[in-house]
Amino acid sequence: MRDAFINALTELAEKDKDIVLLTGDLGFGVFEEFENRFPDQYFNVGVAEQNMIGLATGLSLEGKKVIAYSIGNFASLRCLEQIRNDASYHDTNITIVASGGGFSYGSLGMSHHTTEDIAILRAIPNMTVVAPCTKNDAMEATKELINRKGVGYLRLDKTAAEETSADPFIIGKSRIFRDGTDLTLIATGGILEEAILAANELKTFDLDIKIIGIHTVKPIDSKEILRSVSDTGGLVVIEEHNKDGGLGSAIAEVCVDNGVLPKKFLRIGLDNTFSSIVGSQHYLREQYKIDHKAIVTSVKKLFNI
Amino acid sequence: MTNLGGSSHIASVLSMADILAVLYGEVLRYKSDNPNWIDRDRFILSKGHAGAGVYAALAESGFFPIEKLKTHYQDGSDLSGHVSHKGVPGVEFSTGSLGHGLPVAAGMALAAKINNKNNRAFVLLGDGECDEGSNWEAVLFAAHNKLDNLVAVIDRNMLQSIYSTEDTLALEPFADKWRAFGWNVIEIDGHDHEKIFDACKLESKVNNKPLCVIASTVKGKNVSFMEGNILWHYRSPQDSEYEAAIKELEGK
Numbered sequence: 001m002r003d004a005f006i007n008a009l010t011e012l013a014e015k016d017k018d019i020v021l022l023t024g025d026l027g028f029g030v031f032e033e034f035e036n037r038f039p040d041q042y043f044n045v046g047v048a049e050q051n052m053i054g055l056a057t058g059l060s061l062e063g064k065k066v067i068a069y070s071i072g073n074f075a076s077l078r079c080l081e082q083i084r085n086d087a088s089y090h091d092t093n094i095t096i097v098a099s100g101g102g103f104s105y106g107s108l109g110m111s112h113h114t115t116e117d118i119a120i121l122r123a124i125p126n127m128t129v130v131a132p133c134t135k136n137d138a139m140e141a142t143k144e145l146i147n148r149k150g151v152g153y154l155r156l157d158k159t160a161a162e163e164t165s166a167d168p169f170i171i172g173k174s175r176i177f178r179d180g181t182d183l184t185l186i187a188t189g190g191i192l193e194e195a196i197l198a199a200n201e202l203k204t205f206d207l208d209i210k211i212i213g214i215h216t217v218k219p220i221d222s223k224e225i226l227r228s229v230s231d232t233g234g235l236v237v238i239e240e241h242n243k244d245g246g247l248g249s250a251i252a253e254v255c256v257d258n259g260v261l262p263k264k265f266l267r268i269g270l271d272n273t274f275s276s277i278v279g280s281q282h283y284l285r286e287q288y289k290i291d292h293k294a295i296v297t298s299v300k301k302l303f304n305i
Numbered sequence: 306m307t308n309l310g311g312s313s314h315i316a317s318v319l320s321m322a323d324i325l326a327v328l329y330g331e332v333l334r335y336k337s338d339n340p341n342w343i344d345r346d347r348f349i350l351s352k353g354h355a356g357a358g359v360y361a362a363l364a365e366s367g368f369f370p371i372e373k374l375k376t377h378y379q380d381g382s383d384l385s386g387h388v389s390h391k392g393v394p395g396v397e398f399s400t401g402s403l404g405h406g407l408p409v410a411a412g413m414a415l416a417a418k419i420n421n422k423n424n425r426a427f428v429l430l431g432d433g434e435c436d437e438g439s440n441w442e443a444v445l446f447a448a449h450n451k452l453d454n455l456v457a458v459i460d461r462n463m464l465q466s467i468y469s470t471e472d473t474l475a476l477e478p479f480a481d482k483w484r485a486f487g488w489n490v491i492e493i494d495g496h497d498h499e500k501i502f503d504a505c506k507l508e509s510k511v512n513n514k515p516l517c518v519i520a521s522t523v524k525g526k527n528v529s530f531m532e533g534n535i536l537w538h539y540r541s542p543q544d545s546e547y548e549a550a551i552k553e554l555e556g557k
Contacts, residue, residue: 020419040419043450051408051442058412061398062420082439085402086409090390 001138001156001190002099006030008142009067013038019146020059024049024070026099049074053082053094060092065146069097071105072114076121076153087151088126095145095152101131101189102240103275103284104158110274114155118188119245121153122218128171131155133192133213134162140169141215157190157240158281164196165213174221180210183264183299184228187238188214188247194285195238197292198299205305217247222254229255234264236299240281240290243269264302268295307357308547310378312386316525316537318358320462320495321429324520327501328427328458329362337367340394346424347413349398351406352431352460356388359396368395404437406430407457411443414455414515425454427505433465436474441486448487451513456505457488459517460495462524464535483517495520527557 010033013019021038023031025047035042045052049070056066068075075098076083087094098114105112122129128150132138138156145152148171167175177192178199185195192213199209210232212224229235235255237248248267255261268290275284285291307315328348336342350359357377364371376382383392387401400406410428417424434440447455461479463469470476480490489511493500504518524538525531528550531542542550 043415045446046442046449048442048446050404050439051411051446054405054408054439054443055412055415055446058409058414058426059416060412061409062413062416064416064419081402082405082408085399086405089399 001132001135001158001160002030004135004138005097005142005154005156006034008139009146010034010037012143012146013041016065017041018063018065019067020064021067021069022052022056024052024074026070049079050082053079054086056094057082057086057090057092060087060094061090066094067097067146068094069099071112072098072100072117072155073111076114076117080120083121083151084124088124091126091149092151093149095154097154097156099156101155101157102191103281106281106284107278109278110276113275115240115270116242117155118217118239118241118247119249122250123245126150127218128152128216129155129218130171130216131157131189132215133160133175133187133189135160136163137169137213137215141171144169144171155189159190159193161190161192161196161213169215172216172219172221174212174214174224177211177213178209180208181232182208183234183236183302184210184212184232185236185238185295186212186214186225186228186247186251188217189240191238191240191285191290194290194292194295198295201292201296202299205300207299207303214247217250220250220254222258225251225254226258226260229260229262233262234302235262236266236268236295236302238290238295239269240285241269242272243267244272266298266302268298306361306374306377308542309375311541311543312357312378313539313541314354314357314386315542316531316534317352317355317431319526319528319531320522320524321352321355321358321460322526323496323498324429324458324460324501325358325362327498328505329366331502332505333427334424335366335395337395340368344422344424347397347410347426349400349406349410349426349428350388351400351428352403352434353387353400356386359388360384360393363393363395366395369393403431403434404439407440408443411447411452411455414447414452415450417454418452423454425456427456427458429458429460432459432461432463432470432476432479433473435459435476444483444486444488447515452515453511453513455515457515457517458505459519460522461519462522464524464533464538466538467535480519487514488517489514490517490519492519493521495522496526528553
């Protein structure tokens, strides 16, 4: 996803001199070409994320389209008040790019596990929160967010689901990866790949599963969520994120607010915990029961299979 | 304004009133009938709790009617206690949480550099807010990127929320710190209009360094019972206190 992001950004910067890329001293081996080609549009601001968002705000208020890049929590939580008071309250055009959603940097430890960012950032007004499910999502999201008003948060995952949806990428619209009638699996981020694997396995139990990839958590695609409830009767939401306040919560809000209650509903995510053990992204998904096997087990339970 | 609104921070306003008067009266380039004039100098009040001072300076400079000041702190007013730009022509940036102004001003100064503009970015900080680490991130950045179009004026009134700055988290040797971070530093009497003018108008583009003006001030300046008294960081002058304060200020 990171390559998709930087390729899209490079393409845009070539035509748009107002684009400025700030990095909090991360992106070794990623930004060299960008820096060489556009030296006036690239600043390594050092390991100083609060200043990075302040600078981004100042630049944006002067007409620049700013991308502020760092690793997950450093780009979001470390500078949260700057995102709220400076970037968001002042209606800036800034795209915060957080590399390493969820357990992408699984072996690096809890400081690098980005597992509460979606809940926290979606609580801030004037934000667009995007966690691409596929590489194509990441590329299109980069292009759209840079030219979209308001503050964008782009959460890049190390893993990505295969691109099997025919739906176009539009901010705020979900994409259907498979139609089905018995249940809908909804996921945000690269963990959509686990939902697809699970749906394949569930076929053997005669379950016809619909799959939705929700790349934009805010603003959320209420229409498709409500349609899926009425078409399939049940929703299972999968996220590589704490359950509190994440995608599952956002979808529950949509259902309750609209008085459309699914007969079956389950949130699969982290159960209010930090991971003190480390491992690859797939290993940690398995450990915390958010992988395809856990999804299959949970869904079977829902259907008393 | 603060009497009608019953607002806090009058002493914080008085310590920087002379600085604002010189900046808005003599130094800053702006057009009050065109607040978004592209070539204006940018001014950010980072010690946002003294926002009443900026509102007054803007009204006096013709950005909006002085009458509007009476709504400060009142139900439904957009003149909030901590300075906010929404609905208030001339306010460049909203603050209130400390340590936010300098990074943003540095971003504005950087944009002017990229765009080959010669306007400057001014930011007025409180000394107490220099406890915030975010300021020092920006101090490093501004020097490294040679932002000689950036001016940080520090209202050095020596008092913060409970004790003096030196009894809370010592800042001294304060000027040396800024110098060591690569800034030009000028130390002045922050109530001497000529000195303020000279320091701020001075072509700061010496050695390609950003400029820090440390302005020695007295919190609650010109009201004898407020001067140097931390109580007036919080208290709003009412009745006889208000009358006494006005009498002293008008006498100056």
